[in-house]
Amino acid sequence: MVVELTINGNAYELEAPVGRTLAEVLRLDLGLTGTKIACGEGHCGACTVQLDGVPVLSCITLVHTVGDREVTTIEGLREHPLVEAFVEADATQCGFCTPGQIVTASALLAANASPSDDEIRHAMAGNLCRCGTYPKIERAIHTVAGDGGGS
C-alpha cells in the first residue's frame, strides 16, 4: 500500500504494508535512525517525533494514519538551539534517549516559550532517561527558553 509523507519538509512516497509503524518506516525504509526504539510499545518516549508540531510516539503510530500531517524528526531539528543547549548542559550521557528528548522539548518550547519547572517536568515526564540526565535536560530547556525560546 502506497503512503505519501512529508518529513522534515521533504516529500516521500513509498510502499508500506498495513501495520507498519511510522518508526519502522523512518528507521528501516528511510534510514532516519536518529529516531530510536527502546521499548517498541509506547512506554519510554525514545521514538518521539512531531506530527504538525505535536509530539507522538512513532513506535505505536501506524504509518497509514499519519495522513497529511507534517512529520518532524530529530533530523529536522539538528539546527534547533536545543541541540547545542543539550551539549552545553551535558544533557546526554549514553545519548540513546536524547533525540526523543529534544523532539519533545522543542514541541514544548514552540507551545510555551518560557515554561516553568513544573511545566517542563509535566511535558518531559514521558521521555525516560536511564542514565539520569534529567537535571541537565531541565537546565538545557531553561537555557533556550531564556534565549527567547523555541521556534
Place this chain on the structure above:
Amino acid sequence: MARLIKTEKEVEGRYSEQWVVVEEDALEQWPEGPLRTVGRPATRVDGLARARGEARYTQDIQLPGMLHAAVLRSPHARARVKQIDLTPASELAGVRGAVGPGELDVLTDEPNYEGEAVAAVVADTADHARAALEEISIEWEVLEPLLDVDQALARESFLSDPKLYERGDIERGFAEADVVVEAEYRTQSVLHNALETHQTICEWEGETVNVYTSTQWLWGVRDEVAAAFDLPKDKVRVICRFMGGGFGAKGSAGDYTMIAAELARRTGRPVHCRLDRREENVNSGNRNPTIQKLRLGARSDGILTALSADYVCLLGWDGWLPPTAGPVQMLYACDNVRTVEYGVRLNSPPMDAFRAPGFVEGTFGLECALDELAAKLDLDPLELRRRNHADHDPLDERPFSGKQLMECYRRAEPHWERRHEVHARADGPWKHGVGIATQLWYGGGGPPSYAWVRLAGDGTATVLTAMQDIGTGTRTAMAQIAAEELGLPVERVTVELGDTAHGPYAVVSGGSSTTPSMGPAVRAAAGDVARQIREIAAQRFDVEERVLSLAEGKVINADGGSWLLEEITGLLEDGQILGKGARGPNPAGMRVMTYGIQVAEVAVDVETGEVVVERIYAVHDIGRVINPLGAESQIEGGIIQAIGHSLSEQRLLDPRSGKVLTRTLDAYKLPTIADVPEIVSELVDVPDAHLTNLGSKGLGEPPIVPTAAAIANAIRDATGADVRSLPITREEMLGALHEADERRRVPERVGAAPA
C-alpha cells in the same frame, strides 16, 4: 627497558594477580588542582553526534543483506523439552534458517529459568522471525521450580560455597558492647533497563567474524566468541562505537551474540539478534535480591566492638556472589567482625553486575543499622561515623592509597545541619527529615590497558584505543588527558575507540575502572609523543631539550620564545609522530578505594505513605577529577537510579511459576524527570598520590551506593519509622509507621498499668 612485574588487579572487588610490563621512566603526577584542560568542565566531544541523532548505535546499523534472528525462550522456570521440531518454522516464507538445542552451547532443552534460550530462527525481517517462532512445534514437560528461599537454604542450593569471613573475636566484641542493635534488612531485584536493549549483529568475512554489539567490553566479547567458534582471538573483530547504556549488564557476549554468529555463519549473511524490551526485562540480568541479618555492638562512646552479618543473596540460576559483605568488612574500624554470604541458586533469571553490585545492597543494611545504633546511643549519626573511621584497611591493616572521607564528612556537615530547619517544615500529615549514609567502593582500575597517540603534520592528535564509552563520557576524559599532556586545546584531539581492530587492548567499562585504567595509558602515550616533539624541536632549533615545554599548541622555550607546534610537525608533512602508553601497576601493599557521603532530605505523608525525596547532597572522593561537568552528571545519574531503587523499582516474580511479571516499562517503574529532587554535589578532587601518573579513580558506581540508606535514615528522622525493606512503597512505609506507633504505645501501656 621493559620491566616485568606482578601486580594485583581488582574488578568490582574480585582480585587477581596480573603480570604487567612497566616502563622505566613513568611520568610524575601533575600538580593538584585544575590544570589547563584536565580538571576543568568540558562538554562531550561526541555530544553533538548524540544529540543530533547522528551517532550510530548497534541498533542503527543496517548491513546489506542483513537478516534478523528471534529467540524462542523458555516460558517455564523449569522444564524439559520432550520434543521439538523446527521444520514448520524453517519452511515458512522469508525464514532462512533455524537452530535448536544441541546445536549451540547457549541453547538448551532443559531450561532452568524463564527466558533461557531454547531455539532461534532467522528471517528476512524481525517480524518474520518472531512469527516463525510461533510455528516451532514443541512439547514441554513442566517441572517444579525451586523458588522458595527457605527451601533452597534447606536443600543447600548454592551457586558457590558460602563465604565466611572472621576477624577478632565476635563473641567478645558483643560482650564488650554497651548497646546492641539487631535487625533484618531486605533489598529487591532491580532491572538495568538500559534504553538500548542487548543486541548484536554478526557478519563473517572469510575466517573473520565482525561483531557489532552493544557492550561494555569489546575484548571480553572477542575472547568469548573466539572460544565458542574455535577461532584465533583476532579473527573476531568487535565494534561498538556508540553504546546505549549498560549499567553492568553488558559485560559479556550473551546468548544473542552466539546465536547471531552461528546463524550468520550458516546463512552467509549478516544477522542481527536483538532482545526486545520484554526479553530485556526477563533475560538480561538483574541486581539480586538480598536478605540481611545484621547485629552491631558498640560501647557507650559509639566505638564499634562487633559487627556480625548474614547475607542471603538470591542469585537465580547463574551468576556469582557479589561482595555484599564488603561494607561491613571495610567501611569502619572494628576489631571483631563476622560475615557469612550465601549465594542461593533458584530457578529464576541469573543476576548480573549492576552498578556497584553487592555494595549497594550491603551499604543499605549497614548504614541503616548504624543509624538505629546512633539512636540507641543518643549520638549524632555523623559523629558516630567519624568515631569509627577506618584509618587503615580493616581487612589486613594495609594503608589506603588515598582517603579523603573525613574531608567528605567535613563538607557534609552544613548539609546535615539543615535538619533543624527541615524538621520545621512539617505541615499536616507531611513530616520532613534528613538522613546520611557513607559509601566506599573500589574503582582503582588496573593493567593491562594500552593507548596509542598519533600526532599529524597539522598539529592535531588522535588517541587510538579499543576501549568503549558506554555513556559515561570517557571519550571526552581521554581527549582532555591527551590534550593536557600535549599542550593542545581539547578541540585538536580526536579519540577513536570502539573497535578491536583499531587500537590496543583496553579494560572493561565496569567496576568504575575505565578512567583510572585508561587515563594513565593515554597520558603515557601522549607523553611519549610530547617527548619526541621536544627532541625534534631541540634538533630543529638547536636548543636544549630540557628547556622546552608544550602549551597552547606551542613549543615553549624557557629561555624565551616559542614555536607553533605545526612549525615542527609540519616538517613531516603527512608523516606522523607515534606514541604508545601502558597502564602501570597499582601501588603495592595498598588498598585503593573510593569514598563519599550523601545527605538526603525527604518528606513523608504519614497518612498515605507517600515518600518524596526533596534534596540530595553528595560529596565523593575519587582522587583527581578529570572533567567536573561529566563527573557531576555521573553523580546525578547514580543518585537518580538509586532513587528508583529506593522508591519505585522492583522486579516482581510470580512466586508459584517463577515468571517475571514486570516485563514492560509500564509495569516496571523507572524514575522520570518529575521524580528528581534538587541534587547538590561536589568532589574533593585531591589526586591519589600513590595511584598511577594520574591519581584518578572511577566515579561510575560510588554515587549509587549510599543513597538508599540516606533516604531510609531520613525517613526515620522524619517519622521515627524504621524502613528496612526496599523498595519503600506506600505499603512498606505505612507498615513501618504502624510498627513505630505500636512501639510508642507499648511503653505507655506499661507505664499506665497499675502496680
